[in-house]
Amino acid sequence: MWLLLPILCYSVIYLYVRHIYSYWQRKGFPSEQAALSWDFLSQAYRREFRHVEAICEAYHEGKDRLLGIYCFFRPVLLVRNVDLARNILQQANGHFMDSKWDYVKGYKRFNLLEKLAPMFSTKRLMPMLINAQDVGNNMIQHLQEREERGELELDLQQLLRIYAVNIMGNLVYGLDANNFEQQDHILNIYANSPTRQGHLKSFTLRGVPQKSPLTYRLLDIIQHNVEQREERGIIRKDMLQLLVKLRNGNDLSSDKWQVEHAIEEDKLMSVKRLAQVAEDLLQSALDSLASTITLTLYEIAQQPLIVEKLQAEIKELHFKDGQLQFEQLEDMKYMDMCVKETLRKYPPVPLIERTCRKSYTLPNTKFTIGENKTLMVPLLAIQRDEKYFSEPLKYKPLRFLNEKLKQSEQCRSTFVGFGIGGAQCVAQNFGKMVIKVALIKLLLNYHLEWDENAPVEVSHLPAPIITSANGLKIKLKAREILSHSNYRKNSI
Ligand code: HEM
Numbered sequence: 001m002w003l004l005l006p007i008l009c010y011s012v013i014y015l016y017v018r019h020i021y022s023y024w025q026r027k028g029f030p031s032e033q034a035a036l037s038w039d040f041l042s043q044a045y046r047r048e049f050r051h052v053e054a055i056c057e058a059y060h061e062g063k064d065r066l067l068g069i070y071c072f073f074r075p076v077l078l079v080r081n082v083d084l085a086r087n088i089l090q091q092a093n094g095h096f097m098d099s100k101w102d103y104v105k106g107y108k109r110f111n112l113l114e115k116l117a118p119m120f121s122t123k124r125l126m127p128m129l130i131n132a133q134d135v136g137n138n139m140i141q142h143l144q145e146r147e148e149r150g151e152l153e154l155d156l157q158q159l160l161r162i163y164a165v166n167i168m169g170n171l172v173y174g175l176d177a178n179n180f181e182q183q184d185h186i187l188n189i190y191a192n193s194p195t196r197q198g199h200l201k202s203f204t205l206r207g208v209p210q211k212s213p214l215t216y217r218l219l220d221i222i223q224h225n226v227e228q229r230e231e232r233g234i235i236r237k238d239m240l241q242l243l244v245k246l247r248n249g250n251d252l253s254s255d256k257w258q259v260e261h262a263i264e265e266d267k268l269m270s271v272k273r274l275a276q277v278a279e280d281l282l283q284s285a286l287d288s289l290a291s292t293i294t295l296t297l298y299e300i301a302q303q304p305l306i307v308e309k310l311q312a313e314i315k316e317l318h319f320k321d322g323q324l325q326f327e328q329l330e331d332m333k334y335m336d337m338c339v340k341e342t343l344r345k346y347p348p349v350p351l352i353e354r355t356c357r358k359s360y361t362l363p364n365t366k367f368t369i370g371e372n373k374t375l376m377v378p379l380l381a382i383q384r385d386e387k388y389f390s391e392p393l394k395y396k397p398l399r400f401l402n403e404k405l406k407q408s409e410q411c412r413s414t415f416v417g418f419g420i421g422g423a424q425c426v427a428q429n430f431g432k433m434v435i436k437v438a439l440i441k442l443l444l445n446y447h448l449e450w451d452e453n454a455p456v457e458v459s460h461l462p463a464p465i466i467t468s469a470n471g472l473k474i475k476l477k478a479r480e481i482l483s484h485s486n487y488r489k490n491s492i
Contacts, residue, residue: 023075024068029367031068032058044072052350052380052460059381066367069376076353076374082388085377087363089352089421096354096423100280105268112277113426118252119242120430126326127237128171132434133323135166136441142180143445147478155471157294160438161191164289167434168282173218174225174240186217190286215279222275229259240278247274281427287463288348289431293438295464296342298472299395301450306397307443309334311479314444329436337397339435343417345395346464350380352419380460383416442476449475 024031043049051071058069058078065081079085101113118124139159146152162179169175169187179188228234229244235257242252247269248262262268269277300306313334317324354375361368369375384392389399418425425431442448451473459467466472 017073020073020075021070023070024077027068027370029068029077030062030064030066032062032070050459052462055351055376055378056381056384059378060385066362066365071374074374076376077369079375079377082382082385084362084364085382086420088354088375089377089419089423091363091421095356095358095360097357103269103273110268113423115246115252116277117426119239119246120427121253122326122429123255124242124252125430125433128239128430129326129329129433129437130323131170131238132167132437133441135163135170136437138166138178138180139163139438140441140445143476147476152477153473153475156297156474157290157466157471158191160293160297161286161290162188163293163438164286164434165191167289168285171238172240172243172278172281173221174229174236174238175221186214186221189214190282215275218279218282219272219275222278223271226271226274230261233258235259239281243274243277247271285427285431287465289434291346291348291464292339292342292431292435294466294472295346295458296338296435296439297442297448297474298450298456298466299342299345300338301448301474302452303395306338306395307448310338310439310443314440317440324437324440326433329433332436334397335436335439336432337400338439339432340400340416341395341397344383344389345393346458347379347383347417348463349419349425350378350460350462350464352377352379354423379417379419445479446476447479449477451475 040049055069055071055078058067059080062078062080065079065084067078067080069076069078079088101111103110103112139162143152143159146154165187166177166179169177169179169185173187175187177185177187179185179191182188222240225240226244226247229236229241230248235241237257241257241259244259245252245257247267248259249266249268250256250260300310313332317328317332354377356369356371356373356375359368359370382388386392418428418431454470454473455468456466456472457468458464461467
């Protein structure tokens with residue numbers, strides 16, 4: 001009897017696992033041979049399993065346009081064909097659920113992401129460029145102080161995490177904090193421990209709300225600053241101001257920055273919900289911003305010709321009262337190509353997922369995927385596929401020079417980095433702006449010297465991050481700045 005019980009338990013578990021892992025086969029989809037190995041389980045237990053890399057491997061090994069895979073116990077349909085992926089992401093919005101951004105107030109249901117979109121329009125971003133430059137100037141000032149102490153070999157990845165934290169602290173939390181100097185600031189926790197909460201999330205725990213240990217402290221900051229804006233009428237041209245306007249039901253696409261108050265019952269969002277939106281923005285932004293700047297510098301430090309071309313482009317900029325103008329940033333075509341190439345090789349969101357609200361027939365296929373099942377577009381694998389981008393592991397910004405792209409490639413290149421269709425990154429213009437500010441400040445002031453023998457390992461957790469012990473160790477050498485854009489002395 002006592003022997004029978006474990007055998008029975010083992011058999012039930014075995015049959016249950018086999019049932020899950022035969023899902024795609026039973027539904028008639030091309031699928032991978034699935035098995036739970038001890039090797040996999042022990043790596044998952046030690047949090048060493050690299051799910052992004054494993055999914056890319058499945059992509060490369062597959063042959064059909066679709067491939068059924070299993071993310072732990074979750075059946076996921078991998079879309080291996082770029083045109084099919086584009087079709088799905090562009091055309092089928094109503095089929096997918098994105099409950100995280102759903103918001104209900106009284107009888108009204110909103111999608112908060114749609115409401116946030118006007119926050120990132122050119123008109124709104126222009127004044128925020130001044131704040132972004134202030135953060136960039138703090139970074140250069142910090143480097144100049146290190147320069148005086150003779151400490152110019154540093155981990156650029158760490159520096160740029162602080163830059164990203166400061167940007168979000170300044171613009172989303174309305175703080176003038178300078179974490180380059182103020183080491184004990186609460187937001188510095190994000191700079192010191194990369195937000196690895198994304199790790200395993202899409203693999204095993206999707207849908208489980210994850211509260212950060214800082215949530216309550218961040219709520220306090222928001223509460224205090226919202227009061228300042230609503231009760232004392234303080235105006236600061238940042239995202240928090242726009243979030244407060246949104247909370248009061250104001251139109252975000254108008255030119256006004258002051259808040260038109262609504263009575264408490266009519267407010268669209270509680271302060272708690274607003275703080276949640278701010279934290280979501282912070283978490284969506286940090287890894288993407290820091291990794292894109294860091295990895296651009298990592299790649300260009302190995303190709304001095306690219307650095308020279310970028311510095312030549314920067315030399316053409318004219319600073320008005322020491323400030324860059326928004327239109328000038330948009331005209332930096334070579335820098336655009338470099339950023340795009342970084343996003344191609346190292347997309348901060350390497351896997352795009354969609355969960356079906358109801359059963360959905362995939363365009364131009366005979367396949368129908370069931371309710372609550374997940375589709376996955378492996379952006380990283382697609383963008384490193386030789387079929388779509390020649391010599392995918394080489395860093396070649398000029399592949400995005402329009403004339404050089406064949407028409408089919410042009411189509412595919414629209415995919416790069418920020419996603420595609422109705423749910424693509426809402427903040428992409430903001431992202432490009434702050435990435436460019438950091439690159440301009442650093443390349444205007446410094447030459448990069450990278451020791452090519454230093455080991456650098458990039459892992460996707462899921463955002464790309466340099467996991468080598470010393471991060472990205474780079475020696476900065478101060479540049480002689482040329483006179484007409486001369487700005488090092490005046491405005492850093
Ligand atoms: C290099 C910079 C960035 C890249 C490459 C990037 C890329 C992406 C991608 C690919 C998506 C998913 C699109 C989809 O599901 O189809 C996304 C979503 C999103 N991004 Fe970005 N992003 C960047 C920066 C930012 C920044 C700075 C913010 C905030 C200020 C931000 C806020 C968001 C938000 C709120 C979402 C929706 C997230 C969700 O639905 O969970 N992103 N981003």
